[in-house]
Amino acid sequence: xxxxxxxxxxxxxxxxxxxxxxxxxxxxxxxxxxxxxxxxxxxxxxxxxxxxxxxxxxxxxxxxxxxxxxxxxxxxxxxxxxxxxxxxxxxxxxxxxxxxxxxxxxxxxxxxxxxxxxxxxxxxxxxxxxxxxxxxxxxxxxxxxxxxxxxxxxxxxxxxxxxxxxxxxxxxxxxxxxxxxxxxxxxxxxxxxxxxxxxxxxxxxxxxxxxxxxxxxxxxxxxxxxxxxxxxxxxxxxxxxxxxxxxxxxxxxxxxxxxxxxxxxxxxxxxxxxxxxxxxxxxxxxxxxxxxxxxxxxxxxxxxxxxxxxxxxxxx
Ligand code: ADP
Ligand code: MG
Numbered sequence: 001x002x003x004x005x006x007x008x009x010x011x012x013x014x015x016x017x018x019x020x021x022x023x024x025x026x027x028x029x030x031x032x033x034x035x036x037x038x039x040x041x042x043x044x045x046x047x048x049x050x051x052x053x054x055x056x057x058x059x060x061x062x063x064x065x066x067x068x069x070x071x072x073x074x075x076x077x078x079x080x081x082x083x084x085x086x087x088x089x090x091x092x093x094x095x096x097x098x099x100x101x102x103x104x105x106x107x108x109x110x111x112x113x114x115x116x117x118x119x120x121x122x123x124x125x126x127x128x129x130x131x132x133x134x135x136x137x138x139x140x141x142x143x144x145x146x147x148x149x150x151x152x153x154x155x156x157x158x159x160x161x162x163x164x165x166x167x168x169x170x171x172x173x174x175x176x177x178x179x180x181x182x183x184x185x186x187x188x189x190x191x192x193x194x195x196x197x198x199x200x201x202x203x204x205x206x207x208x209x210x211x212x213x214x215x216x217x218x219x220x221x222x223x224x225x226x227x228x229x230x231x232x233x234x235x236x237x238x239x240x241x242x243x244x245x246x247x248x249x250x251x252x253x254x255x256x257x258x259x260x261x262x263x264x265x266x267x268x269x270x271x272x273x274x275x276x277x278x279x280x281x282x283x284x285x286x287x288x289x290x291x292x293x294x295x296x297x298x299x300x301x302x303x304x305x306x307x308x309x310x311x312x313x314x315x316x
Contacts, residue, residue, distance in 0.1 A: 006031035006189055012061035014047050021047045023213040034184050036200030037193040039210030040311050045193040046086055049162050053083045082151035086162040092136040096146055099135060107154035121149040141172035159190045165199050177203050197307040211311045225303050232275050233299040234267040239292035247285055253278040
């Protein structure tokens with residue numbers, strides 16, 4: 001493991017009586033990267049995050065930021081980290097402006113600085129027009145953005161987001177991710193947790209997959225996809241419903257054939273085969289059988305498929 005990492009977890013464990021919510025987890029986050037922390041509900045994501053931000057102190061192992069143990073520099077943590085908790089905790093009768101002022105003062109910002117920062121963040125979040133609205137009247141998406149804004153107010157170097165997309169509609173998810181990309185460009189380091197891999201797939205530089213308190217896989221999205229042998233699938237749709245193609249199961253490269261509809265077959269290839277060669281062989285068989293092929297598609301397993309395979313499908 002690289003000891004020069006910006007954030008480093010070293011054999012961190014946390015138990016509740018005899019139950020280990022985290023079991024010797026180790027991982028690194030480099031400065032300026034977006035780290036996607038993925039795992040099904042109950043995997044231990046929030047526990048990890050609370051340890052990082054200093055809310056859980058009773059654990060074993062070490063967490064370092066910039067080479068310094070966080071347990072010896074707790075005060076510094078609050079300046080360094082902006083934290084978006086999984087559960088909301090706002091006094092909803094306040095206006096957005098009032099909430100920012102309160103947080104800003106608590107973070108020790110001067111009033112000039114606070115005003116500039118508030119404007120900057122409201123613009124970034126597209127929230128300027130609701131500045132004087134009561135929080136209770138905000139939509140779910142705006143509310144999430146307000147919470148993100150609050151975490152950013154004191155200009156932290158690290159942003160920790162615990163399931164920030166949960167409950168958001170697709171359009172809001174898209175907007176939220178756009179904001180995260182902008183933040184990344186400004187150099188901030190981001191830890192972003194979710195139980196849905198596709199939430200982080202297109203924004204994370206590295207992804208750590210957690211299951212039952214253990215890190216079971218870690219790497220770039222490409223590395224994760226390549227490291228797991230989820231076989232390729234060929235989808236064949238034939239024009240003539242009666243002419244589903246036979247003799248394919250006998251090919252050595254084919255794992256099994258699934259008849260999905262009367263005119264649609266999925267051919268599951270073994271994970272280690274030369275896909276191009278298999279496609280040639282299969283097309284030859286189909287031609288020999290005079291199959292009328294309407295379409296022939298190679299379905300690559302998505303990262304989500306890899307993840308579901310790893311955690312056994314328990315993501316909801
Ligand atoms: P995640 O955020 O990935 O959904 P959590 O970190 O919240 O997971 O929880 C991990 C495990 O630890 C779960 O099984 C949860 O029930 C358990 N857990 C969390 N907090 C406590 C607690 N205060 N007491 C006992 N068990 C807990
Ligand atoms: Mg959680």
